[in-house]
Amino acid sequence: MAEEKSKVIDNRPGWIASINPWVLRVVNNPERVAFVLHRVTGILMALIIMAHIFVTGTPAHTGWEAWVEEINKAQGFSLVTLYFFFFAGIAWFHGLNGIRLLLVEFFGVCIGKPEKPKPPYIAPSLKACQRKLLYLVFLLWPILWAITGYIVFFK
């Protein structure tokens, strides 16, 4: 036994932590949910843009007018409108939360001021205006998504 090296476990959750905010159940931390949603929506948009370029390249062979007309006709619940609706949801969250992240990560604002710890010991950045902006994102997101859905499906 003496020579044998004991094993250790690598206890990192890995990429799962990027798609599951509840790998840990950290309290008072909606930012983590936003982090996961932002990452997932960003990656989905990158994938969708590739598909988008591929699809919008097709009419080059079949004629643009007919294609544009067909897209304009898309109404009610079809594969095309459902896809638009799905994309709108992704884009609204990523865009809205992206503005918040730009303020926080690049300008270093909205994260409060350092303070002396006192009960109940909540870190300043978790009660600063970025948190209010986050709640605003979670409020505006479904509203704007629903409005886009209305336009996509019924207008």
Next chain:
Amino acid sequence: MTFDPQAATRTPPKKVIFRIKRYDPEKDKTWWEEYEVETYRGMTVLDALLKIKEEIDHTIVMRYSCRMGVCGSCGMVINGMPRLACQTQISEVASEAKPVIELEPLKNYPVIKDLLTDFTKFFNKHRSVKPYLIRKNKEEVEKGDAEFLMTPEEHKELYEYTLCIACGLCYSACPVAASDERFLGPQALAYVWRYVSDPRDEAWKERLEAVDVEEGPWSCHYAASCSAVCPKMVDPGAAIQRLRSVLIKYKLGLFKKKTAKKAVIPKEQVKPKKPLPPESKLVEGVDIEALDKAPVEIPVEELIS
């Protein structure tokens, strides 16, 4: 971390089940084990663990030292959240409805045995950011007779960040560190900001340039879990955002730190330092065996007089 100052005054459930994630490195085996513990008011998770170790199962391994939230060695995942075991009241994490507490070793660290994790890499990252005051004139520090002044306002700006006890909970909570082992992590980066923003430190340029790498603040995505779990309210998440925005300004040539103030000799008389006797310095090359035969006697009385 949010603390409820009233928690210690509440009575926890009379009996609490501890579900502990065990790991035996010799058999390379992981399993969950349950222990029932009788509680009392004011009992912490660490108290319960020690009780289990004393009365039920001596083989449980964990790390602790101060048992009062100062040394930072008893971090573990308690009911899914990284916490200090000694600072967590049973009444905070167990209820009559669910008298169960789940304990796991900290995530993002290699597990040596049971709840014991290996902090070597974490401390190496801490070391790599040079967590100490750097002055251009080394003598000022080495001589130790002068004071480096700052205003109370300047002190307030960085006081929060000086409270870190290197418990590593923030690193354990970080979803970036979960997949990228190279990431310096909240603790080390908060330390970089603590010294970059310190009006007495003169190495801000070197610090900013050293941290302008992929594993530096650029890798942070502000999930803010670090700030949510920190038991000392250090707010490492905010420190990283400040560091990053200053780094952006610096790279655009828009940031210049105020030059540090000169060190001043205090006006009051400084007592000349007495040199320590050679035996009191336990440096490399000390002959422990020889010391065993003739125990060291540090002339404490003489030194403090």
